[in-house]
Amino acid sequence: MKIDIILAGVGGQGILSIATIVGAAAIKRGMYMKQAEVHGMSQRGGDPLGKADMIISVEPMESLRYLPWLKKDGWLITNDQPFVNIPNYPDFDALKAELAKVQNCVAINADQIAKDLGSARSSNMVILGAASPYLQLPFEEIENAVRENFARKGEEVVNVNLACLKAGRELAEKK
Amino acid sequence: MSKALFLGDEAVAQAALDAGLSGVYAYPGTPSTEITEFIQNSKQGKAGEVHSIWAGNEKTAMESAIGMSYAGKRAMVCMKHVGLNVAADPFMNSSITGANGGLVVVVADDPSMHSSQDEQDSRYYAKFALIPCFEPSNQQEAYDITYYAFEMSEKFRTPVVIRLTTRLSHSRSGVERKAERPQNPLKPETDPKQFILLPANARKHYRKLLDKQADFENDSLNSPFNQYIDGADKSMGIIASGIAFNYLMENFEGGKCPYPVLKISQYPLPTKLIAKMVDECGKVLIAEEGYPFIEEQVRGVLNRTGNIMGRLSGELPRDGELNPNLVAKALGMPDTYGAPVPELVVPRPPALCVGCPHIDSYTALNKAMEKYGKGKVFSDIGCYTLGALPPYNAIYTTVDMGASITMAKGAADAGMRPCVAVIGDSTFTHSGMTSLLDCIYENTPVTVLILDNSTTGMTGGQDSHALGVLGEICKGLGVKEEHIHRINPLKGHLEENVAIIEKEIEYEGVSVIIPTRECIQTLSRRMKKQQAAKK
Ligand SMILES: Cc1ncc(C[n+]2csc(CCOP(=O)(O)OP(=O)(O)O)c2C)c(N)n1
Ligand code: SF4
Numbered sequence: 108m109k110i111d112i113i114l115a116g117v118g119g120q121g122i123l124s125i126a127t128i129v130g131a132a133a134i135k136r137g138m139y140m141k142q143a144e145v146h147g148m149s150q151r152g153g154d155p156l157g158k159a160d161m162i163i164s165v166e167p168m169e170s171l172r173y174l175p176w177l178k179k180d181g182w183l184i185t186n187d188q189p190f191v192n193i194p195n196y197p198d199f200d201a202l203k204a205e206l207a208k209v210q211n212c213v214a215i216n217a218d219q220i221a222k223d224l225g226s227a228r229s230s231n232m233v234i235l236g237a238a239s240p241y242l243q244l245p246f247e248e249i250e251n252a253v254r255e256n257f258a259r260k261g262e263e264v265v266n267v268n269l270a271c272l273k274a275g276r277e278l279a280e281k282k
Numbered sequence: 283m284s285k286a287l288f289l290g291d292e293a294v295a296q297a298a299l300d301a302g303l304s305g306v307y308a309y310p311g312t313p314s315t316e317i318t319e320f321i322q323n324s325k326q327g328k329a330g331e332v333h334s335i336w337a338g339n340e341k342t343a344m345e346s347a348i349g350m351s352y353a354g355k356r357a358m359v360c361m362k363h364v365g366l367n368v369a370a371d372p373f374m375n376s377s378i379t380g381a382n383g384g385l386v387v388v389v390a391d392d393p394s395m396h397s398s399q400d401e402q403d404s405r406y407y408a409k410f411a412l413i414p415c416f417e418p419s420n421q422q423e424a425y426d427i428t429y430y431a432f433e434m435s436e437k438f439r440t441p442v443v444i445r446l447t448t449r450l451s452h453s454r455s456g457v458e459r460k461a462e463r464p465q466n467p468l469k470p471e472t473d474p475k476q477f478i479l480l481p482a483n484a485r486k487h488y489r490k491l492l493d494k495q496a497d498f499e500n501d502s503l504n505s506p507f508n509q510y511i512d513g514a515d516k517s518m519g520i521i522a523s524g525i526a527f528n529y530l531m532e533n534f535e536g537g538k539c540p541y542p543v544l545k546i547s548q549y550p551l552p553t554k555l556i557a558k559m560v561d562e563c564g565k566v567l568i569a570e571e572g573y574p575f576i577e578e579q580v581r582g583v584l585n586r587t588g589n590i591m592g593r594l595s596g597e598l599p600r601d602g603e604l605n606p607n608l609v610a611k612a613l614g615m616p617d618t619y620g621a622p623v624p625e626l627v628v629p630r631p632p633a634l635c636v637g638c639p640h641i642d643s644y645t646a647l648n649k650a651m652e653k654y655g656k657g658k659v660f661s662d663i664g665c666y667t668l669g670a671l672p673p674y675n676a677i678y679t680t681v682d683m684g685a686s687i688t689m690a691k692g693a694a695d696a697g698m699r700p701c702v703a704v705i706g707d708s709t710f711t712h713s714g715m716t717s718l719l720d721c722i723y724e725n726t727p728v729t730v731l732i733l734d735n736s737t738t739g740m741t742g743g744q745d746s747h748a749l750g751v752l753g754e755i756c757k758g759l760g761v762k763e764e765h766i767h768r769i770n771p772l773k774g775h776l777e778e779n780v781a782i783i784e785k786e787i788e789y790e791g792v793s794v795i796i797p798t799r800e801c802i803q804t805l806s807r808r809m810k811k812q813q814a815a816k817k
Binding site for chain 2: 117125130134139140141142143144145146147149150152153154155156157158159168171172175176177179181191193195196197198201202207208209235
């Protein structure tokens with residue numbers, strides 16, 4: 108089985124943690140892993156267009172930037188809270204309308220959920236949770252990878268991230 | 283052994299460590315930086331068992347590595363493609379001296395110029411120097427090739443090049459490691475003539491190098507990294523090198539291509555295998571990342587080889603990176619694409635960080651330059667190059683590291699006034715010091731702003747070689763003390779900073795102004811570390 112995932116967002120939003128966790132869970136399952144990263148000023152490239160099974164994004168405009176890579180019936184799972192660091196950022200409602208046009212789209216307010224659970228920085232884990240039903244990896248395996256990833260930051264951090272992961276998953280399952 | 287997930291850069295680094303590396307020498311540059319950083323953070327690097335401290339520039343890095351090879355130990359040099367221009371003199375001559383301990387030169391090319399001034403192809407440099415070159419197609423091969431490159435270097439007593447490209451350097455996959463080999467013992471070169479390139483010696487060495495060419499090609503021919511993979515459909519053959527081989531195979535479910543494929547990851551080119559393909563197949567598609575290096579050679583000047591397709595004939599674009607879709611199109615396969623990017627999606631251009639000291643430096647400089655009109659500020663490469671973009675529009679040139687000062691000098695020699703140079707602290711020690719010396723020697727009227735943010739910001743915050751001593755360096759070079767100023771690039775100091783810049787611009791001689799404030803990124807990382815240490 109092959110699954111192509113595109114992770115999108117703005118630097119510092121925690122995409123690398125998502126990548127590490129999915130990677131660790133996949134390798135544990137004995138899957139063959141290939142991960143293309145975008146460092147510094149480079150743009151995505153090197154991956155085939157129209158073939159990705161899923162876009163997982165922590166930022167709505169960035170999620171749309173990668174539509175050419177998504178296959179027709181692929182899933183787009185994204186945070187709907189914009190990260191505005193440019194003067195000409197598009198209108199939020201227009202952005203939501205664009206997301207609604209995508210055939211299979213789960214757009215959630217991950218920032219709010221993470222904040223309510225006591226860790227605004229963990230919205231990336233909410234998104235990963237929302238994507239988890241589509242990942243074809245056992246949920247426990249993802250939970251274990253989250254534990255390992257945050258272990259050195261202490262029990263408290265591990266627990267809040269697990270809670271965010273679970274909240275995201277429950278929300279996606281309801282949709 | 284279990285597989286570990288490695289970036290292409292990290293695979294090279296791990297292989298070098300496992301092969302008994304004694305020292306890596308490098309100046310940072312995207313996409314090569316992670317190689318050296320991996321070694322710095324390794325057990326051996328941290329313990330100081332393997333030298334891994336950054337070099338001042340690529341030339342000093344290359345020379346140090348030649349010295350370590352002379353001493354009998356295994357050395358690696360890493361740089362981005364344009365770094366090899368800086369290191370070209372020792373690099374070219376190292377092919378004449380040859381290597382004692384294994385000497386491997388890793389160059390990361392940046393096709394499509396994601397973070398570079400050009401997309402030059404380092405395979406030409408290896409050919410120019412008449413030495414072997416490797417081009418891994420994936421992370422495992424990056425590991426295996428690096429491990430082997432040291433052996434080959436010692437076997438043939440020659441430096442060896444490994445050429446990486448951005449996508450390989452910066453993508454990750456599982457890598458299986460080989461057994462760890464101990465470092466070489468100290469065993470300095472015993473032939474007193476080997477490293478003395480007096481013409482009489484050099485001529486002999488050069489002839490020896492020419493004699494080795496047949497051995498190099500033979501090694502390529504029998505290399506596990508070059509493979510002739512047969513295919514039933516002989517209506518076309520495909521030569522794919524480096525990562526282009528990966529892009530080719532992406533297009534075939536299960537990795538089975540119906541056409542014969544010649545995969546190339548080791549140079550000089552295995553001509554016998556190329557002849558076999560051209561003879562066997564009516565036409566040949568050549569897919570390579572970078573310049574049409576193989577294609578030009580296969581065609582030759584007479585271009586009578588037959589039906590060759592590639593970047594020169596237009597089946598593939600002449601410039602920029604390849605990708606699986608471009609290769610599919612060249613093969614006549616249907617292109618795939620998803621939905622278009624919605625129109626409302628706008629680019630997020632790189633920008634100076636909020637609170638970056640360069641912002642205040644440019645605000646002051648722009649104010650001081652108002653009365654002189656546009657086109658008087660020469661700049662260089664680093665975060666501060668973003669001063670070219672709105673809202674600053676403060677600089678007019680960026681060519682190569684160090685060029686700001688010497689270009690300002692040339693323009694001043696031409697009679698232009700005023701001529702201002704803006705250069706970063708790391709770029710200044712990389713290659714601005716000799717430029718400044720040229721100005722001092724003639725007392726050229728230039729005003730040089732050395733933006734001292736205590737780091738090499740652009741490439742992720744490596745230490746700056748002249749931390750705290752830039753003023754002393756300028757004084758030592760000969761700038762008059764009263765024309766060296768440290769200023770504090772902060773809003774509250776704007777007026778006095780503008781006044782100092784204005785005054786020095788009017789001075790008919792060399793002046794240096796050093797706006798000094800730490801990069802926000804390294805500062806916040808340092809603070810976090812301090813806090814963590816307190817806990
Ligand atoms: C020959 C060469 N080597 C390396 C690079 C990559 N590079 C570009 S700018 C830079 C350093 C910038 O540091 P500094 O001058 O201190 O400016 P800052 O980014 O900190 O503002 C490096 C390493 C390059 N472009 N050319
Ligand atoms: S990384 Fe540092 S030097 Fe570069 S823009 Fe940000 S604050 Fe400025």
